[in-house]
Amino acid sequence: MSVQSQAWTGRSIERVEDAALLTGLGRYIDDLGVPSGTLHAAILRSPHPHAKIEAVRAAAAAALPGVAAVITGDDIVRLTTSLPVGVRASIKCWPMAVDRVRYVGEPVAVVVAVDRYVAEDALDLIEVGYRLLAAIVDPRAALEPEAPRLHESLDSNIASERCFRYGDPEAAFAKAAHRIGIDVHYPRNSCTPLETYGVVASYSPGEDAYDILSGFQGPFSIHSVIARALKVPGNRLRLRTPPDSGGSFGIKQGVFPYLVLMGVASRVAGRPVKWVEDRLEHLTGSVSATNRATRIEAAVDADGRVRALAWDQIEDVGAHIRAPEPATLYRMHGNLTGAYDVRHVAVRNRVVVTNKTPTGLNRGFGGPQVYYALERLMQRIALELKLDPLEVIRRNLVPSKAFPYRTATGALLDSGNYQQALEVAARDGGLAELRARRDAARREGKLYGIGFAAVVEPSVSNMGYITTALTPEERAKAGPKNGAQATATISIDPLGTVSAHIASVPQGQGHRTVLAQVIADQLGLKPADIFVVAEMDTARDAWSIASGNYSSRFAAAVCGAAHIAAARLRAKLARIAAAQLNVSAEEIEFAGGKVQARGNPDNALAFARLAATSHWAPGALPSDVDQAFRETAFWTPPELTAPTESDEVNSSLCHGFIFDICGLEVDRVTGAVRIDKYVTMHDCGRVLHPGMVAGQITGGFAHALGAALYEEYAYAPDGSFLAGTFADYLVPTCMEVPAPLILHIETPSPFTPLGAKGVGEGNCMSTPVCVANAVADALGIADIDLPLTPAKLAATLQRVEPPPPPRAVAAALPAGKGRALHGAGEARVAAAPEAVWSALLDTRVLASIIPGCHDVEQVSATHFRADVTLGVGPVKGRYRAEVKLEDLVPPQSATLIGSAVGALGSAVGKGSVRLSGDDVGGTVISYEYDAEIGGKAAAVGGRLLDGAARIVIRQFFEALARRVAGTAAPAWRLWLDRLLARFRGRP
Amino acid sequence: MPRLSATSRHAVSFVLNGRSTTADAEPRMLLTDFLRHVLGLTGTHVGCEHGVCGACTIHIDGQPARACLTLAVQVDGASVRTIEDLAPEPGRLSVLQAAFRRHHALQCGFCTPGMLMSLDAYLAANPEPDEAELRKYLSGHLCRCTGYVPIVAAALDAAKRLREDTANA
Numbered sequence A: 001m002s003v004q005s006q007a008w009t010g011r012s013i014e015r016v017e018d019a020a021l022l023t024g025l026g027r028y029i030d031d032l033g034v035p036s037g038t039l040h041a042a043i044l045r046s047p048h049p050h051a052k053i054e055a056v057r058a059a060a061a062a063a064l065p066g067v068a069a070v071i072t073g074d075d076i077v078r079l080t081t082s083l084p085v086g087v088r089a090s091i092k093c094w095p096m097a098v099d100r101v102r103y104v105g106e107p108v109a110v111v112v113a114v115d116r117y118v119a120e121d122a123l124d125l126i127e128v129g130y131r132l133l134a135a136i137v138d139p140r141a142a143l144e145p146e147a148p149r150l151h152e153s154l155d156s157n158i159a160s161e162r163c164f165r166y167g168d169p170e171a172a173f174a175k176a177a178h179r180i181g182i183d184v185h186y187p188r189n190s191c192t193p194l195e196t197y198g199v200v201a202s203y204s205p206g207e208d209a210y211d212i213l214s215g216f217q218g219p220f221s222i223h224s225v226i227a228r229a230l231k232v233p234g235n236r237l238r239l240r241t242p243p244d245s246g247g248s249f250g251i252k253q254g255v256f257p258y259l260v261l262m263g264v265a266s267r268v269a270g271r272p273v274k275w276v277e278d279r280l281e282h283l284t285g286s287v288s289a290t291n292r293a294t295r296i297e298a299a300v301d302a303d304g305r306v307r308a309l310a311w312d313q314i315e316d317v318g319a320h321i322r323a324p325e326p327a328t329l330y331r332m333h334g335n336l337t338g339a340y341d342v343r344h345v346a347v348r349n350r351v352v353v354t355n356k357t358p359t360g361l362n363r364g365f366g367g368p369q370v371y372y373a374l375e376r377l378m379q380r381i382a383l384e385l386k387l388d389p390l391e392v393i394r395r396n397l398v399p400s401k402a403f404p405y406r407t408a409t410g411a412l413l414d415s416g417n418y419q420q421a422l423e424v425a426a427r428d429g430g431l432a433e434l435r436a437r438r439d440a441a442r443r444e445g446k447l448y449g450i451g452f453a454a455v456v457e458p459s460v461s462n463m464g465y466i467t468t469a470l471t472p473e474e475r476a477k478a479g480p481k482n483g484a485q486a487t488a489t490i491s492i493d494p495l496g497t498v499s500a501h502i503a504s505v506p507q508g509q510g511h512r513t514v515l516a517q518v519i520a521d522q523l524g525l526k527p528a529d530i531f532v533v534a535e536m537d538t539a540r541d542a543w544s545i546a547s548g549n550y551s552s553r554f555a556a557a558v559c560g561a562a563h564i565a566a567a568r569l570r571a572k573l574a575r576i577a578a579a580q581l582n583v584s585a586e587e588i589e590f591a592g593g594k595v596q597a598r599g600n601p602d603n604a605l606a607f608a609r610l611a612a613t614s615h616w617a618p619g620a621l622p623s624d625v626d627q628a629f630r631e632t633a634f635w636t637p638p639e640l641t642a643p644t645e646s647d648e649v650n651s652s653l654c655h656g657f658i659f660d661i662c663g664l665e666v667d668r669v670t671g672a673v674r675i676d677k678y679v680t681m682h683d684c685g686r687v688l689h690p691g692m693v694a695g696q697i698t699g700g701f702a703h704a705l706g707a708a709l710y711e712e713y714a715y716a717p718d719g720s721f722l723a724g725t726f727a728d729y730l731v732p733t734c735m736e737v738p739a740p741l742i743l744h745i746e747t748p749s750p751f752t753p754l755g756a757k758g759v760g761e762g763n764c765m766s767t768p769v770c771v772a773n774a775v776a777d778a779l780g781i782a783d784i785d786l787p788l789t790p791a792k793l794a795a796t797l798q799r800v801e802p803p804p805p806p807r808a809v810a811a812a813l814p815a816g817k818g819r820a821l822h823g824a825g826e827a828r829v830a831a832a833p834e835a836v837w838s839a840l841l842d843t844r845v846l847a848s849i850i851p852g853c854h855d856v857e858q859v860s861a862t863h864f865r866a867d868v869t870l871g872v873g874p875v876k877g878r879y880r881a882e883v884k885l886e887d888l889v890p891p892q893s894a895t896l897i898g899s900a901v902g903a904l905g906s907a908v909g910k911g912s913v914r915l916s917g918d919d920v921g922g923t924v925i926s927y928e929y930d931a932e933i934g935g936k937a938a939a940v941g942g943r944l945l946d947g948a949a950r951i952v953i954r955q956f957f958e959a960l961a962r963r964v965a966g967t968a969a970p971a972w973r974l975w976l977d978r979l980l981a982r983f984r985g986r987p
Numbered sequence B: 001m002p003r004l005s006a007t008s009r010h011a012v013s014f015v016l017n018g019r020s021t022t023a024d025a026e027p028r029m030l031l032t033d034f035l036r037h038v039l040g041l042t043g044t045h046v047g048c049e050h051g052v053c054g055a056c057t058i059h060i061d062g063q064p065a066r067a068c069l070t071l072a073v074q075v076d077g078a079s080v081r082t083i084e085d086l087a088p089e090p091g092r093l094s095v096l097q098a099a100f101r102r103h104h105a106l107q108c109g110f111c112t113p114g115m116l117m118s119l120d121a122y123l124a125a126n127p128e129p130d131e132a133e134l135r136k137y138l139s140g141h142l143c144r145c146t147g148y149v150p151i152v153a154a155a156l157d158a159a160k161r162l163r164e165d166t167a168n169a
């Protein structure tokens, strides 16, 4: 390493990205100009988790002025092929519902119009006929033979199943002193970037080619998935990314089905089409982490040494198995023994489909699910054997002399010293003091706990790991897949200044700055001298299937490739300089913007002058130099080989190490968790930019804390989605995120050009389980599932809840389905019960008093149909309501059974109304209702539905009171007349 | 307020970053869309469109406000300031902006304009915030990248420097 190179790399210089971003001059996708004539798309989405689509009536929408096209499933089938699936299962996977919807939020139609407002108006005019089907949400329940089936082409809900065996797990379990196991459920969550998806697609019929701009982050293996789906050769699909991205964390990999969808929309509309997702769409319909049900068992010696592990993982990928799934499950396959030296492993992996949104990349990608099980198990082992949890961890760590260490399942752990990391973390993290604090807190009767987690953080994915989902025979047939190609191009213009192009699609991580540092070090320049172009264009850039921003590959792979390209350019420039300065190339030095003979600063050239030589005087180059103005480096590590015949796979190249300590207190009354101290020790190899590494760790920690304590893409048992706004899906604010104490040791990776490893995802793997271990320690409980919301913990603390008061109506409803709504109340009306009664049975009266009512139609004497517009907070929708009256006892009581269905969701309910006369000739109306809400309304409803329902009902009775007040005398006659008329009308 | 009709566009006249501006908007058009797509000031970001994330924060008559919860026609006659007006001049950063850069208080930068607009108003009114107050105030903003720690540090550092500037002035 040269002296200069230490000068820039490793320093926390200010980022070149920031000046624009701080002044409102960022260029995110929705900020860029679009070709003139561009139309705007809006997407109609399914309110139902599972239904047959019987008809899509779009004529009214298509006829709305300003609407250019309405795209439905038929267009998709006509113009695309199903997205290829990564396992051998006959599942069709379309970017939009075809015949059937399988999750709330699944696209059903796309409207393309002059602007987004008009497009959304048109969505309201589309009528979809659905025949509802039973939905399945729980992955374990989805395995039952009688569970509702999602895909008729499969004979169960299992999309993939594989069993693996490494070493001799059966013998190890038979020999071991203890067999200790736990069951855990890892919930769905998402890092929800603050910027949502965006796509601008245009189709050129002349060339049969698509040009699509989006925040897609890669991996660019998906380029072939999209090209195949759009039925064009690879060279007719140009994917581009905007210069800036408002975050991704894996999630923007999941935009790719929309690339297909908007490509088709542009083709049908004959114009470029732009679509920007809104937040409700994002939370409902974009990808998240998988939820996973895991049973894990360990064969344990009496002293806590783990000899074997048996994994049984049920991975829930949602309604479709969408590329690159089941990658979440297999990304960690080489790392199923975590940081531990365990030689015998049995694995059963099942991938199931359920009526939830399809999953995809999310920060940590498979790590959180695996470590939640493994590190909870380590704590349980300590508990059952009455050992110190830290000691159990320590006894099982991979020995520091063993690196590079091949795990039982095939990963090659490149470097590390886990024992030292533990020791430093305990010492510098103040573990002894923390323990004293816990003891003191407990003496005061507080619920204080300490948790640990040891995690190996893999980075730079082997593109072949996903094929572990196939059998060795299937793999042999398909041909080997492996490697992690990284590319970088460095060029010099005729003025001798340096630019770099990379296919890494940064999403806020400051890639341009770090690359400038790395390249500046090679060429003896300042980072400010280097201009890095990070936006990607598959038509122009050097790229490969591994290109993109995922599996923390930037520092290790992309910087490495740039370093190699710069070194090559430097070597060529040195040869040119040697000829001009009359010394050997070995004696040439690059420093301070100059190229000079070593030890003789007077014998020097300005860098720019030398660098421009290839442009201005190519004839003057030494004969062994072709040109020195453009160098593209391709780098792939030889360690990333394809899975072996016995299914061992080196799923990632680099392996950082993290050891976390958390001290926290749980409030006895509210169940709220207060993080008292959080220590996170990292070994991510060589640190290229300490400020950015700290940023990655702190940001990952905040995400992980959200996953641990608050966040869940929650579904009701009926498949309704319950977290559709940022008021329902709670992400941590600065009130919830304390500053973690970050510690480092450095064991550089021998496998990467700069010795760096990935660092951005580790806390998403370590922190959720570390916090859970601390909470389990505080509460003294064995089983604990995320998120650890105050409500959940309070319920655990106050185990026995008083039974709810008995209620007649509630019993009549199927319990525990969608979001439940209950209410009861009383209203007084200054009119006799008979008048009230007749008003309630009069369609004209009803039409005028039901809030938001457009029309009431009387189907039979006791059956009404109404069109109403009801608003629930930010979403307001039109519903078709059906009400039937039963148990009529005029003018005293009735039971109402009703349902309402609209684009925003559905409700079914039952209510009872009782009328009784008061002393002053008026009526007391008492009512009670129970309803279940599904669809979008349920997704936003958390805090709004109850209140909204109460307001609507109050408005209804107020209007009723106004309407019938003073009409008491003739009212009963009217009612009688109508009754008689009805009888007369009968044949 | 004049009576507006849902089907026609209305002229909205207001002061935008110190300049009087007039443009047409339908009554239902959000102020975010108006600023970004009609007037071309794309620095005001949209993260949720339901008032939770704070990315769209601007100043209306000197007060921080959520542009996504405001209709364009509501700012008729008002004075609006956006992120584009925060730097003292092109190529220079304000004390607060420079503190954000020094502390790595932004990664993707999507939340940043809203944070800056809120903090700019807050620090003007509260030159000596303590960390607890500041955190409470900032809790009206979501950031998914930074974990907030460097944002809080940058804001406290900016407050200190602004106080020093005032003392030296």
Ligand code: FES
Residues within 6 Å of the ligand: B045, B046, B047, B048, B049, B050, B051, B052, B053, B054, B055, B056, B057, B066, B067, B068, B069
């Ligand atoms: S966009 Fe306005 S608060 Fe989120």
Ligand code: FES
Residues within 6 Å of the ligand: A194, A246, A247, A508, B105, B106, B107, B108, B109, B110, B111, B112, B142, B143, B144, B145, B146
């Ligand atoms: S910097 Fe990305 S959301 Fe705050």
